[in-house]
Amino acid sequence: MTSSLPFDSLFQLVVDLPSRRPSPALPQRLAVLFRELAKPHSEGAADEIEDQIWALWISHEDRAAEEAMAAAIEALGTGALDEAAPLLDDLVSRYPDWPEAWNRRATLASIEQRDADSLEDIKRTLELEPRHFGAIAGFGEICLRHGLLNEARAAFQIALALDPHLEGLREILDDLAPENLMLH
Template sequence: MGGLAAAQTPDLDSLFEELKEADAQSAARIEREIWNEWSKSGSATMDLLLQRGRDAMAAGDVAAAIEHFTALTDHAPDFAEGWNARATAYFQAGELGPSVNDIAQTLTLNPRHFGALSGLGMIFEQLEQPEKALEAYEAALAIHPHLEGVIEAVERLEAETAGTDL
């Protein structure tokens, strides 16, 4: 287990266990630690591409972000966070199909990626598929019970779908 397989370190296992038991305040801290671990590719060059892409996103330059993240996924196909970052950029660009593909890749590499699951929920909501959105959100909450915004989304969707046959 070297380099890019570090996404599944024992440190992460204990962080995920803590996350399940944590109160909302502790959960926020643990979530930051998990994101921090997920952001380590094992390569300074790949970390730089991830950072450049994130900086481009922060600056509102989604096209440049997609370019950086594409370079990252090309050079480090086993690094889940590269795929997740590009999924987010595609979502911002309104390109839902490519976003879903990158989320699928993220979850293949990192099945516990609550961020990717919650992104999938947002996409299904946009596609007006509330049952699938609910499923994705609930999967995210099973991993991270205090995931910000997701609890509210589940409550909203449960209310919306209560009147329909699932």
């Protein structure tokens, strides 16, 4: 099963992310926010910066697109996956340069354990927005599901380099440390 999934090419993209530039269509303010996020902060301040990044990622100049994204996010949040799917399919079709549309569709595919589809959408997300710590973490979670511990560890480390305040990832990394794996 694992061999048919595009882990190798996506892993290479993830490893190369620090050298990639985000799409020029993304708000320039994101660069400032990512520099700020990399600094030590209280949990509340870091959460506020993360919230601003997510708000910029889900925003769109087209009001109808924003409303569809909001509806898709709500559907995902309530488990109404059948409602989210057509909204997200339409968003990636109509706005192929919107990284968050691809990321949310990747999330849906991951929830449904359609990992090949999720990986393809994560790839497109990261081609457009190489700083997308959520998509990188999602790649790491799929790697874990397929027993690719080194790839998962690397993905989580890269996500943490972008957002050092993701405590849940830090805990996963601690669990994946070789000395902790020996204990299980």
